[in-house]
Amino acid sequence: MNDEHEMLADDTPRYLPVHVPRKKKLSRSDDDRIFLGLCGGIGERFNVEPTLVRILFILSILIGGWGLLLYVFAAMLIPKSSINTITNVKEQISIRRINSKILLGGTLMLVGFFFTFNIYGIIQYFTFVGIPPTTFWSFVIIGSGVFIFTRSAEYPQMIPCKSFQREQSNRRIAGVCGGLAFYLNVDTNMCRMLWIIFSFVTLGVGLVLYLILWLMLPQKELLNE
Amino acid sequence: MNRIRTILVSAGLIFVGLFILAVDYNFYEIDYKSVLEYLFLFWGVVLVLTSMNDNSRGLLFLGSLIFMAGIVLLVINEFEILNPLKIVLPSVLLSFGAAFFLLFVQNHKEKVFLFTSIILFGISILLIVLLKDHQLYNIANRVSFLILEFWPILLTLIGLGVMLNRNYR
Numbered sequence: 001m002n003d004e005h006e007m008l009a010d011d012t013p014r015y016l017p018v019h020v021p022r023k024k025k026l027s028r029s030d031d032d033r034i035f036l037g038l039c040g041g042i043g044e045r046f047n048v049e050p051t052l053v054r055i056l057f058i059l060s061i062l063i064g065g066w067g068l069l070l071y072v073f074a075a076m077l078i079p080k081s082s083i084n085t086i087t088n089v090k091e092q093i094s095i096r097r098i099n100s101k102i103l104l105g106g107t108l109m110l111v112g113f114f115f116t117f118n119i120y121g122i123i124q125y126f127t128f129v130g131i132p133p134t135t136f137w138s139f140v141i142i143g144s145g146v147f148i149f150t151r152s153a154e155y156p157q158m159i160p161c162k163s164f165q166r167e168q169s170n171r172r173i174a175g176v177c178g179g180l181a182f183y184l185n186v187d188t189n190m191c192r193m194l195w196i197i198f199s200f201v202t203l204g205v206g207l208v209l210y211l212i213l214w215l216m217l218p219q220k221e222l223l224n225e
Numbered sequence: 226m227n228r229i230r231t232i233l234v235s236a237g238l239i240f241v242g243l244f245i246l247a248v249d250y251n252f253y254e255i256d257y258k259s260v261l262e263y264l265f266l267f268w269g270v271v272l273v274l275t276s277m278n279d280n281s282r283g284l285l286f287l288g289s290l291i292f293m294a295g296i297v298l299l300v301i302n303e304f305e306i307l308n309p310l311k312i313v314l315p316s317v318l319l320s321f322g323a324a325f326f327l328l329f330v331q332n333h334k335e336k337v338f339l340f341t342s343i344i345l346f347g348i349s350i351l352l353i354v355l356l357k358d359h360q361l362y363n364i365a366n367r368v369s370f371l372i373l374e375f376w377p378i379l380l381t382l383i384g385l386g387v388m389l390n391r392n393y394r
Contacts, residue, residue, distance in 0.1 A: 101387055108384030115377030138245035145238030149231055164335050184283040189386040197379060201317055201372050203365040205348055216337055
């Protein structure tokens with residue numbers, strides 16, 4: 001046994017260099033982040049879509065607000081990643097835009113849920129981490145003010161398009177909302193939904209306006225044509 | 226984002242948060258609505274003035290809508306109107322008309338915005354002057370009332386739409 005061991009020691013190195021991939025440490029993502037990068041970090045570590053983690057966190061705020069507190073504590077404990085996984089600037093900008101959409105959509109949903117509960121009288125059962133809802137909302141508003149102030153400089157300015165045309169590639173009916181969204185540099189779906197609500201409220205004035213714009217506006221040519 | 230706009234918008238939000246806290250803890254008593262209307266006017270002016278020069282058309286449109294909403298709130302709260310619901314529909318049309326008109330002011334080449342705003346102004350004036358007792362007008366006001374009642378559900382749907390449509394254009 002001993003001889004055998006010595007022979008092994010003579011011919012081959014004792015510890016073979018086996019390339020086992022090192023387990024990624026759980027850290028806060030610097031590339032894919034909205035607030036502190038915790039959801040992005042969890043997504044990267046467990047190979048899950050970060051959006052799903054974010055949606056879970058947003059929904060957890062409704063359960064007494066404890067999810068928000070958990071987020072803050074976890075962010076304090078988990079260190080920030082020092083490695084930038086995404087080096088491509090275009091990809092970084094794209095991720096930031098998607099993240100800002102998630103933030104906007106999530107905030108709208110949260111506010112919507114809260115006031116829907118208020119309509120049905122369920123809100124009286126909700127307290128946020130033991131504090132009353134109005135106090136919670138005041139902190140949310142102050143936080144969003146601080147967030148806008150600190151983060152707005154990071155988002156690059158977009159150069160808007162020069163003319164209002166009907167979109168050919170991004171359209172549902174005639175591409176009017178797609179064209180308007182492109183001209184205003186806003187989310188197309190939001191533009192469409194607002195147009196539908198506007199048409200509904202004004203008993204079809206929006207629909208008539210849509211038809212007029214369909215006739216008046218030129219159609220944008222496709223890029224590959 | 227324009228630096229001045231960022232400072233003013235975020236300062237406004239921080240002020241609102243602090244104000245709600247102060248009212249909540251009984252530092253002073255004041256009606257939320259009266260502060261909200263002036264804040265809407267303030268944000269509207271800030272967004273319109275700062276977006277006019279730096280090509281932020283989305284914010285210009287939003288700013289003009291917020292400003293008009295502030296005016297409507299001011300009229301409803303400060304003046305005695307027998308039936309405030311009657312002014313909802315013309316206000317919506319006037320607000321959107323004003324927003325489209327400002328888009329034309331920002332870019333004179335887009336005559337389509339001027340045309341759209343004229344149509345909207347025309348319909349709202351028509352509703353106020355000619356069709357004020359028409360059945361259709363009453364139905365429209367009832368629909369507007371429903372929207373005002375159930376706006377949180379619409380807000381949730383819009384949020385869901387923005388979240389699901391994540392791919393950039």
